[in-house]
Amino acid sequence: MLVDVDLLFSYNGFIKTYSRSEVIFKEGDIPRFYYQVITGSVKLNHIGEDNKELIQSILREGQSVCELLSFIDDPFPVNAIAMSECTILKVPKPEFLQLLDEHHEAAIAVRKFIAQRLYHKFIMMQNNASKYSHVRIKGILEYFKSFTDDETPYSYEVPLTRKQLASITDLRIETVIRTVKKMESEKLLKIKKGKIYF
Structure with a gap:
């Protein structure tokens, strides 16, 4: 797990279960939570003008979903859709930021995860060109x-x-x-x- 589950629960984290194809959040929604996948898988996608789906990422157990938006106030640029029945641990954004301030190891793990994802996204974009x-x-x-x-x-x-x-x-x-x-x-x-x- 990216961030220890018990630690997330101690900062008002709670579990929500989603059915296959259920929307977790939509493009344009304002981020209000940190999301960590407990079971199942989630896809991040964007639907283009021609109604064509562009899948940007698939996230599995232990990974976080759009965690970088915990640090800014911009809306989600993608949709998050459950690819299977899944359980997500959600923590309100202010409490998650407090958790990172108070737990150095968790903050390092999140920063490292974001850096790795961005690194591989750059390579993926180069390959897609x-x-x-x-x-x-x-x-x-x-x-x-x-x-x-x-x-x-x-x-x-x-x-x-x-x-x-x-x-x-x-x-x-x-x-x-x-x-x-x-x-x-x-x-x-x-x-x-x-x-x-x-």
């Missing part, structure tokens, strides 16, 4: 795997469908399917029962 589909896809897979501790080949089960990979990389789904098969033949990833392992 490539004209080569394999560079875009490999960049996304590296970004998501960066949140795990196991860096061995094929240890990470990618929690994305081919359609979601297309959404994130701004590629056509046919291009993603063809590129993933080519990457498998080059031993950059494995496919088992339709799932991608990177």
Whole structure:
């Protein structure tokens, strides 16, 4: 867990359960809480003018959701949607900031998490600017795997469908399917029962 659960509870944290596809917060909402995923997964997305979904991140157990907005008063630039039934620990923003002031280790962990996410976002954006589909896809897979501790080949089960990979990389789904098969033949990833392992 990014921040100790008992510590979050001691600062007026509480659990809320969300059903699959339920909105946790919407783009334009004012951040009022710190959110930490206890179980399940959450996607951050943006719906473009053409009604096309752009998935910006997928968060899992132990990770926080848009924690950087705890430090500013701007509205959310994305939607947070439950990808599965999930439980989220919510802490009111003022109490969360007080927690960070009073608990140095927690403040360091949050800052480090934000820095790692920004670092990998920069790399992901550079990869998404490539004209080569394999560079875009490999960049996304590296970004998501960066949140795990196991860096061995094929240890990470990618929690994305081919359609979601297309959404994130701004590629056509046919291009993603063809590129993933080519990457498998080059031993950059494995496919088992339709799932991608990177």
